[in-house]
Amino acid sequence: MVAADIVVIFDFDKTIIDCDSDNWVVDELGATDLFNQLLPTMPWNSLMDRMMKELHSQGTKIEDIVAVLERTPIHPRIIQAIKAAHALGCDLKIVSDANVFFIQTILKHHGLRECFSEINTNPGFVDEEGRLRIFPYHDFTKSSHGCHHPTCPPNMCKGIVIERIQASLSMEEKKKIIYLGDGLGDFCPSLKLGDGDYVMPRKNFPLISRIAIEKNNIGGNAAQLYSVDCKLQTMPGSAHQAFSQALSVPH
Secondary structure (H helix, E strand, C coil), X not given: CXXXXXXXXECCCCCCCCCCHHHHHHHHCCCHHHHHHHHHHCCHHHHHHXXXXXXXXXXXXXXXXXXXXXXXCCCHHHHHHHHHHHHHCCEEEEEEEEEHHHHHHHHHHCCCHHHEEEEXXXXXXXXXXXXXXXXXXXXXXXCCCCCCXXXXXXXXXXXXXXXXXXXXXXXXXCCEEEEEECCHHHHHHHHCCCCCCEEEEECCCHHHHHHHHHXXXXXXXXXXXXXXXXXXXXXXXXHHHHHCCCEEEEC
């Protein structure tokens, strides 16, 4: 199989970058106490939109937010890996519960934006007053997204996004999907993958633990599991060598 037949789908927070982008911005701009105070009172996306309002009212400019995003921690080997996969001809996509403003700002800073054909995430834009607005990917105040898996937040089921991507690929030649993630929200999309696909959960993070718990209780087609540590100083010599070590993960 050639690289052009491979679709690599990344989570963003704690997968591409080495932190949660929402928490990073809030903490770096000195708004952690207010964030923690408001956290029990509203949904996450509404809270982030509110935090951007509060920061704007205190004089924080978009340029300040951009500066914080541009120093978001990201391992150099992640940048190298993304550029290498893109250069080989892999189709790279992002499915993330962050927001498009944060993601695009970080990717552009590292010269990675053009590596990705698709970014699926919560909308975010700068309004006419210069304030960053953040909204949910799915407006859960009007209806449910329809997935009842307990690991999916109300604003986004990544599994539904994966199914849409799979449907768009079904019109083409057979494509192999590689999904990289770290958190519980990445479990549902992992269940949507089939025989010949790969799940690459970050080592020592919640996704790989959840897969270990659930794998004996669920059946069906099998994706393959190959755990990764984003901070490894050495990488497998080739994708073939890496995947030959994969473990079967039923779903």
